[in-house]
Amino acid sequence: MTQPSDKALVPFVSVDNMMQLIHHIGVEEVLKGLAGYIEDDFKRWEQFDKTPRVASHSDVGVIELMPTSDGEAYGFKYVNGHPKNTSEGLQTVTAFGLLADVYTGYPVLLTEMTILTALRTAATSAMVAKYLAPKDATTMAMIGNGAQSEFQTLAMKAICGLKSVRLYDTDSKATEKCAKNLAGLGLEVVPCATPEDAIQGAQILTTCTADKQNATILTDNMVGVGVHINAIGGDCPGKTELAAAILNRSDVFVEYPPQTRIEGEIQQMDPDFAVTEFWQVVTGQKEGRRDPRQITLFDSVGFAIEDFSALRYIRDHIKGTDFFDDLDMLADPDDPRDLFGMLGRAKA
Amino acid sequence: MTQPSDKALVPFVSVDNMMQLIHHIGVEEVLKGLAGYIEDDFKRWEQFDKTPRVASHSDVGVIELMPTSDGEAYGFKYVNGHPKNTSEGLQTVTAFGLLADVYTGYPVLLTEMTILTALRTAATSAMVAKYLAPKDATTMAMIGNGAQSEFQTLAMKAICGLKSVRLYDTDSKATEKCAKNLAGLGLEVVPCATPEDAIQGAQILTTCTADKQNATILTDNMVGVGVHINAIGGDCPGKTELAAAILNRSDVFVEYPPQTRIEGEIQQMDPDFAVTEFWQVVTGQKEGRRDPRQITLFDSVGFAIEDFSALRYIRDHIKGTDFFDDLDMLADPDDPRDLFGMLGRAKA
Numbered sequence: 001m002t003q004p005s006d007k008a009l010v011p012f013v014s015v016d017n018m019m020q021l022i023h024h025i026g027v028e029e030v031l032k033g034l035a036g037y038i039e040d041d042f043k044r045w046e047q048f049d050k051t052p053r054v055a056s057h058s059d060v061g062v063i064e065l066m067p068t069s070d071g072e073a074y075g076f077k078y079v080n081g082h083p084k085n086t087s088e089g090l091q092t093v094t095a096f097g098l099l100a101d102v103y104t105g106y107p108v109l110l111t112e113m114t115i116l117t118a119l120r121t122a123a124t125s126a127m128v129a130k131y132l133a134p135k136d137a138t139t140m141a142m143i144g145n146g147a148q149s150e151f152q153t154l155a156m157k158a159i160c161g162l163k164s165v166r167l168y169d170t171d172s173k174a175t176e177k178c179a180k181n182l183a184g185l186g187l188e189v190v191p192c193a194t195p196e197d198a199i200q201g202a203q204i205l206t207t208c209t210a211d212k213q214n215a216t217i218l219t220d221n222m223v224g225v226g227v228h229i230n231a232i233g234g235d236c237p238g239k240t241e242l243a244a245a246i247l248n249r250s251d252v253f254v255e256y257p258p259q260t261r262i263e264g265e266i267q268q269m270d271p272d273f274a275v276t277e278f279w280q281v282v283t284g285q286k287e288g289r290r291d292p293r294q295i296t297l298f299d300s301v302g303f304a305i306e307d308f309s310a311l312r313y314i315r316d317h318i319k320g321t322d323f324f325d326d327l328d329m330l331a332d333p334d335d336p337r338d339l340f341g342m343l344g345r346a347k348a
Numbered sequence: 349m350t351q352p353s354d355k356a357l358v359p360f361v362s363v364d365n366m367m368q369l370i371h372h373i374g375v376e377e378v379l380k381g382l383a384g385y386i387e388d389d390f391k392r393w394e395q396f397d398k399t400p401r402v403a404s405h406s407d408v409g410v411i412e413l414m415p416t417s418d419g420e421a422y423g424f425k426y427v428n429g430h431p432k433n434t435s436e437g438l439q440t441v442t443a444f445g446l447l448a449d450v451y452t453g454y455p456v457l458l459t460e461m462t463i464l465t466a467l468r469t470a471a472t473s474a475m476v477a478k479y480l481a482p483k484d485a486t487t488m489a490m491i492g493n494g495a496q497s498e499f500q501t502l503a504m505k506a507i508c509g510l511k512s513v514r515l516y517d518t519d520s521k522a523t524e525k526c527a528k529n530l531a532g533l534g535l536e537v538v539p540c541a542t543p544e545d546a547i548q549g550a551q552i553l554t555t556c557t558a559d560k561q562n563a564t565i566l567t568d569n570m571v572g573v574g575v576h577i578n579a580i581g582g583d584c585p586g587k588t589e590l591a592a593a594i595l596n597r598s599d600v601f602v603e604y605p606p607q608t609r610i611e612g613e614i615q616q617m618d619p620d621f622a623v624t625e626f627w628q629v630v631t632g633q634k635e636g637r638r639d640p641r642q643i644t645l646f647d648s649v650g651f652a653i654e655d656f657s658a659l660r661y662i663r664d665h666i667k668g669t670d671f672f673d674d675l676d677m678l679a680d681p682d683d684p685r686d687l688f689g690m691l692g693r694a695k696a
Contacts, residue, residue: 007438008363012675014675014676014677015356015676015677015678015679016676016694018679019690019691019694019695020694022691023691023694023695027691049404051402054399054402054413054415056397056415056417056422056450058417058419058450058451060450060451061450061451061452061453062453063417063422063448063450063453065402065413065415065424067402067404067413069404069406069411071406074404074411076413076426078424078446078448078455080448080452080453080454081453082452082453085452085453085684086684086685088452089684090355090452090454090680090684091678091679091680091681091684091687092684094453094454094455094678094679094680096455096677096678098426100411100426100428102404102406102408102409102411103406103408103409104409104428104430104433104436104438105409105410105411105428105429105430105433105442106428106438106442107426107442107444112676112677112678112679114678114679114687115679115687115691118687118688145685146685147684147685147686147687147688149688150688151687151688174685177683177685177686177689180689181686181688181689181692327360327362328362328363328364328460329362329363329444329460330363330439330442330444330460330462331363331366331439331442331460331462331463332363332438332439332442333439335525336433336434336437336438336439336440336495337434337493337494337495337522337525338495338525338529339439339462339463339466339495339499340466340495340497340498340499340529341525341528341529342367343367343370343375343463344529346364346367346368346371347367347371
């Protein structure tokens with residue numbers, strides 16, 4: 001075997017190494033750390049190349065590439081969305097991502113992102129809730145108890161001081177799984193039999209269901225004044241979770257309007273429906289919550305910059321650890337013009 | 349360490365394994381095989397999702413994603429283009445690629461593509477020359493003797509019966525390197541001191557230079573009747589190699605017009621400059637060479653479908669071999685909704 005040069009080796013974080021790294025740091029610490037990286041990147045939102053994700057749709061799902069760059073680093077995520085996968089024993093969403101050096105074009109990190117996406121999505125929700133949720137919010141209704149639910153809950157605990165979560169899912173087995181996973185992590189966990197029960201006393205309402213359809217997980221009369229709605233599950237064309245009347249009563253905050261108008265809850269509304277770009281709240285250019293009776297709504301679809309933040313976080317945190325392998329992924333001959341010669345010399 | 353399931357493992361072809369696989373099959377056999385896969389995909393061109401590449405430009409280069417899908421498989425390539433890299437001891441172009449199953453969204457192959465791109469670019473040129481070059485073309489002028497030059501030459505030998513190559517580069521060291529690499533491979537190799545010398549007696553003129561500028565590698569008076577021009581190096585905005593007058597005298601064949609009009613030689617021409625989509629020549633809908641005095645010009649910029657063909661080829665040819673490793677890249681919990689539980693169980 002020929003020996004690749006250092007430049008040809010790309011650090012790779014496998015699923016197992018990602019899990020070990022997370023436990024090494026601590027799940028809540030990782031969520032807080034990610035929220036900090038994401039907040040930092042929201043503060044410099046205008047520095048990024050932004051583009052709606054590049055999607056390839058089929059009858060059963062979608063495969064997407066989500067690239068962005070801050071001029072120094074370039075990142076992209078590969079992610080699929082296949083709602084029917086669950087019934088076949090597969091993940092609805094799997095993902096991996098890559099970070100590269102803009103100056104050389106050489107990749108500098110390849111990592112699993114199925115777990116990392118779950119973490120960054122939760123960290124984003126909690127970072128946003130820190131700005132928008134009512135002061136002293138301590139109770140969240142978690143509607144939809146699938147793969148994202150525990151991460152959402154822990155992030156709200158770690159970042160917003162959540163003390164109690166009220167769980168509801170159309171499938172009680174999902175609620176049982178979520179409650180079991182959250183047991184002993186320092187939260188009151190209350191399984192509920194109906195969505196109406198779940199929202200009792202909750203200042204934060206998180207919806208995260210998986211069906212690809214225009215559903216009404218929250219009806220208008222379920223949403224009282226002063227709450228913060230964290231809507232995660234409306235994230236592709238034809239998939240929404242909230243009654244349109246709720247949107248009309250809420251101040252709606254989004255990541256990147258051109259993408260959210262296609263994929264988010266506001267796909268139900270007119271193209272000029274007023275929204276606030278959340279990064280402007282972080283920079284102080286726009287107000288977040290200004291009134292205890294105001295309903296705030298984070299219409300989250302996930303954006304490439306959040307993945308970029310997560311990739312930066314992992315790049316910085318694997319340094320000096322053993323939680324990665326070096327992948328021989330880039331051909332790097334001694335003489336850059338002599339690719340053929342390198343191939344020839346490998347014959348021996 | 350937790351044991352990932354089979355579905356979570358993605359076959360990965362490293363640079364070293366790619367080189368070993370190529371030698372196992374034989375370089376010329378690989379070039380012929382790739383040309384066959386590419387030709388098959390050009391025949392079913394209309395079945396593909398096609399989009400111009402997704403580019404992120406900086407002052408010193410570009411990073412691109414090139415996705416496509418035939419409805420069953422989805423492929424994309426990551427590729428950078430940094431002309432200044434050579435002077436810093438790095439590759440101008442590095443690449444890797446991925447193939448996924450459209451039905452599940454799960455990746456099924458990750459592979460280095462720096463070497464594979466060099467092979468598929470050469471295989472495409474030769475497959476096209478088979479249709480467009482004059483009958484019994486036996487001599488090629490190879491102008492630009494960088495990383496692509498030996499691959500172009502060998503592909504023309506393997507697929508078109510080339511017997512003699514005439515080399516020219518502004519840097520004589522590049523010509524020496526190319527001549528040395530081609531020695532003993534069954535071709536007459538003639539280093540030339542000027543481009544005018546290189547084109548003497550050549551029926552195929554291949555230009556493949558690397559400077560990012562509008563250069564004139566071939567002037568109008570250098571191009572006689574009846575030749576086939578294989579223009580490889582005009583492949584990004586602001587980078588061309590041919591005098592516009594040559595284009596006016598030629599029948600121009602392209603891969604995907606929306607991309608070629610931005611990146612190819614025809615970026616110099618009006619937006620309605622007449623071109624033939626080469627796939628229509630393969631299917632018989634359009635004529636290729638129809639006259640021995642005709643000048644044919646393949647204005648090649650590289651297209652995602654060629655990478656897709658190359659990925660299919662590698663997927664099919666690593667089966668039953670040891671030329672790949674399994675990467676633990678996809679989180680795949682027993683219960684797809686229990687990602688958090690999988691993470692928790694990894695703590696032990």
